[in-house]
Amino acid sequence: MDAGHRFTDAAGIVMLAQEVPLLPRGVRIQYDSVREQWVLLAPERAVTLDQIGHAILSEVDGQRSFGQITASLSKKYNAPEEQIVEDSSGFLDALRVRRFLDVI
Numbered sequence: 637m638d639a640g641h642r643f644t645d646a647a648g649i650v651m652l653a654q655e656v657p658l659l660p661r662g663v664r665i666q667y668d669s670v671r672e673q674w675v676l677l678a679p680e681r682a683v684t685l686d687q688i689g690h691a692i693l694s695e696v697d698g699q700r701s702f703g704q705i706t707a708s709l710s711k712k713y714n715a716p717e718e719q720i721v722e723d724s725s726g727f728l729d730a731l732r733v734r735r736f737l738d739v740i
Contacts, residue, residue, distance in 0.1 A: 651725045653703030655739045657696045663736055665693055678736055692724050696737070702728070 659665075663678045665685070674685040676693065685693065691713070695705045706724055710717040731737040 651702050651729060651739075653701060655702045656698065656700065657702060657705070657728050657732075657737055657739050658698030659693075659696060660735070660738045665690070676731070676736055681734075681736075683731075683734075683736065688723060689727060692727055696728075702739075 660678075663676065666675055666677050667673075668675050671684075674690040676683040676685055676689075691709065692705075695708055700708070702724070706717055706720045709715070709724065710720045713720070728737055728739075732739060
C-alpha cells in the first residue's frame with residue numbers, strides 16, 4: 637500500500653494512508669455495563685458504538701497510521717481491505733468532524 641494513497645469512501649471523504657488517527661485528550665472508549673455496550677465518551681457528549689465502530693476504534697492508538705490500521709483490521713477479520721478502508725474512512729472522518737478524533 638502506497639503511504640501517500642488517498643482513500644475515498646462512497647461519500648467522497650478522503651483520508652490519507654499515512655495519517656495517524658488519535659483520540660484527543662478527554663475522549664475515551666468505555667464499556668457501559670448498565671446498557672451492556674461500548675461508548676465513546678467526551679466532555680458533555682457520548683456516542684454509542686456498534687461492533688464495527690468498536691473494532692475500528694480499538695485499533696486507534698495514536699501511533700499507527702490509517703493504512704496500518706486498515707491492513708490490521710483486514711487481516712484480523714479476513715475481509716477485503718478496500719471494504720475496511722471505505723467503512724473506516726467514513727466512520728473516522730465523521731468522528732473527526734464531531735471532534736471525537738484528531739489526525740496527525
